[in-house]
Amino acid sequence: xxxxxxxxxxxxxxxxxxxxxxxxxxxxxxxxxxxxxxxxxxxxxxxxxxxxxxxxxxxxxxxxxxxxxxxxxxxxxxxxxxxxxxxxxxxxxxxxxxxxxxxxxxxxxxxxxxxxxxxxx
Amino acid sequence: xxxxxxxxxxxxxxxxxxxxxxxxxxxxxxxxxxxxxxxxxxxxxxxxxxxxxxxxxxxxxxxxxxxxxxxxxxxxxxxxxxxxxxxxxxxxxxxxxxxxxxxxxxxxxxxxxxxxxxxxxxxxxxxxxxxxxxxxxxxxxxxxxxxxxxxxxxxxxxxxxxxxxxxxxxxxxxxxxxxxxxxxxxxxxxxxxxxxxxxxxxxxxxxxxxxxxxxxxxxxxxxxxxxxxxxxxxxxxxxxxxxxxxxxxxxxxxxxxxxxxxxxxxxxxxxxxxxxxxxxxxxxxxxxxxxxxxxxxxxxxxxxxxxxxxxxxxxxxxxxxxxxxxxxxxxxxxxxxxxxxxxxxxxxxxxxxxxxxxxxxxxxxxxxxxxxxxxxxx
Numbered sequence: 001x002x003x004x005x006x007x008x009x010x011x012x013x014x015x016x017x018x019x020x021x022x023x024x025x026x027x028x029x030x031x032x033x034x035x036x037x038x039x040x041x042x043x044x045x046x047x048x049x050x051x052x053x054x055x056x057x058x059x060x061x062x063x064x065x066x067x068x069x070x071x072x073x074x075x076x077x078x079x080x081x082x083x084x085x086x087x088x089x090x091x092x093x094x095x096x097x098x099x100x101x102x103x104x105x106x107x108x109x110x111x112x113x114x115x116x117x118x119x120x121x
Numbered sequence: 122x123x124x125x126x127x128x129x130x131x132x133x134x135x136x137x138x139x140x141x142x143x144x145x146x147x148x149x150x151x152x153x154x155x156x157x158x159x160x161x162x163x164x165x166x167x168x169x170x171x172x173x174x175x176x177x178x179x180x181x182x183x184x185x186x187x188x189x190x191x192x193x194x195x196x197x198x199x200x201x202x203x204x205x206x207x208x209x210x211x212x213x214x215x216x217x218x219x220x221x222x223x224x225x226x227x228x229x230x231x232x233x234x235x236x237x238x239x240x241x242x243x244x245x246x247x248x249x250x251x252x253x254x255x256x257x258x259x260x261x262x263x264x265x266x267x268x269x270x271x272x273x274x275x276x277x278x279x280x281x282x283x284x285x286x287x288x289x290x291x292x293x294x295x296x297x298x299x300x301x302x303x304x305x306x307x308x309x310x311x312x313x314x315x316x317x318x319x320x321x322x323x324x325x326x327x328x329x330x331x332x333x334x335x336x337x338x339x340x341x342x343x344x345x346x347x348x349x350x351x352x353x354x355x356x357x358x359x360x361x362x363x364x365x366x367x368x369x370x371x372x373x374x375x376x377x378x379x380x381x382x383x384x385x386x387x388x389x390x391x392x393x394x395x396x397x398x399x400x401x402x403x404x405x406x407x408x409x410x411x412x413x414x415x416x417x418x419x420x421x422x423x424x425x426x427x428x429x430x431x432x433x434x435x436x437x438x439x440x441x442x443x444x445x446x447x448x449x450x451x452x453x454x455x456x457x458x459x460x461x462x463x464x465x466x467x468x469x470x471x472x473x474x475x476x477x478x479x480x481x482x483x484x485x486x487x488x489x490x491x492x493x494x495x496x497x498x499x
Contacts, residue, residue, distance in 0.1 A: 004253045018243040021493040028345045028489050029236040036229040043329050069323045
């Protein structure tokens with residue numbers, strides 16, 4: 001099978017599509033980048049401007065101290081483990097023990113059944 | 122005796138061709154990779170089994186209504202969801218309902234990596250034209266570089282329905298082979314020092330930001346590229362269901378039952394669409410080659426753009442270029458690969474959270490690219 005290479009198949013409008021397409025993808029995501037770079041500041045500003053009952057401007061959203069993502073993740077993990085009652089060691093594991101039953105005619109029903117006739121003789 | 126002969130004529134033994142056997146082997150390989158190596162099992166098991174279903178030989182066009190391409194067959198009805206582009210938006214709804222965009226919102230500059238990585242789509246589009254594909258076919262093949270199966274299927278269903286099988290199989294194969302394809306490119310394009318770059322922990326993101334994101338994202342991308350609305354509309358809708366916290370039941374359904382049902386039918390029918398008699402063509406081989414090329418270029422594009430950004434960034438604002446590879450939207454596998462490669466360079470450097478940002482922006486980027494292709498070529 002020969003592979004047909006035909007560079008003349010690319011017309012100027014194809015380049016236009018490729019360049020415009022890539023440009024528009026970038027443009028969309030750059031706009032998203034700008035919006036969400038500014039968003040935290042806008043939201044923070046909005047809450048800072050909200051006056052409290054006595055007319056004083058409050059600082060930050062409900063005075064919530066800023067925690068790092070790692071601290072929040074650790075708190076969330078701890079709460080999740082607490083609410084789903086997970087343990088580091090499953091207690092059930094300790095209860096799984098092999099219960100060895102020593103054979104005895106006293107506790108074997110089948111023994112009595114088998115030997116019943118013999119006992120009758 | 123005549124009845125027995127007739128029965129034999131209808132059986133698979135009388136209709137089998139070397140193509141069927143080859144495709145069955147490929148199906149078995151997919152199932153093996155999924156079960157033994159856990160490469161994208163949720164996709165490769167249905168697709169692999171679908172290949173077995175589609176390539177179990179039978180007498181075609183004998184009025185039995187069995188094959189996926191025979192009108193009236195059950196498989197043909199299920200396949201309509203693929204052909205009409207119904208399943209991909211539903212998959213996007215589920216993806217939106219299960220995706221947390223917090224990492225992206227906490228460090229918005231990482232969005233740009235998702236844009237940069239789409240270069241593979243447009244370069245491959247030009248490459249496919251050089252190889253003799255028609256304009257709409259070339260656009261559908263280029264989208265494979267976005268490493269987004271549903272987007273690739275959606276575009277192919279609109280622009281080149283006769284290539285859906287090859288494009289879908291190529292897209293999902295490369296998505297499954299992310300852990301094989303990407304690491305060599307990542308190592309080739311980065312220095313050991315760059316791979317050790319530690320990024321600052323993401324900040325906490327407020328609920329307001331999370332709720333505003335899907336609304337602003339939809340309006341912005343929808344106005345710029347309306348062709349992407351079926352995909353991005355559903356993606357952002359699913360995300361709003363999740364983040365609003367008042368539609369928990371709907372979000373749960375979208376991210377569990379709905380996406381599972383659609384994945385099963387989509388995977389199975391796409392697999393079955395690879396019927397040897399229609400699938401095994403020289404075109405399919407070219408599509409596989411171009412798809413691999415597209416995927417590699419996209420990976421390299423993300424990494425190189427991260428390196429470029431580092432020229433303008435200082436201190437802990439710098440980006441570990443490994444996460445640039447996650448700009449292809451194979452969620453979350455390419456992010457996992459970035460994490461694994463990062464750990465190899467520095468066992469205490471966890472990149473997964475950072476890599477999720479370009480990963481999810483890659484989903485948006487590839488859907489926008491698809492929308493633009495549709496706007497130009499429909």
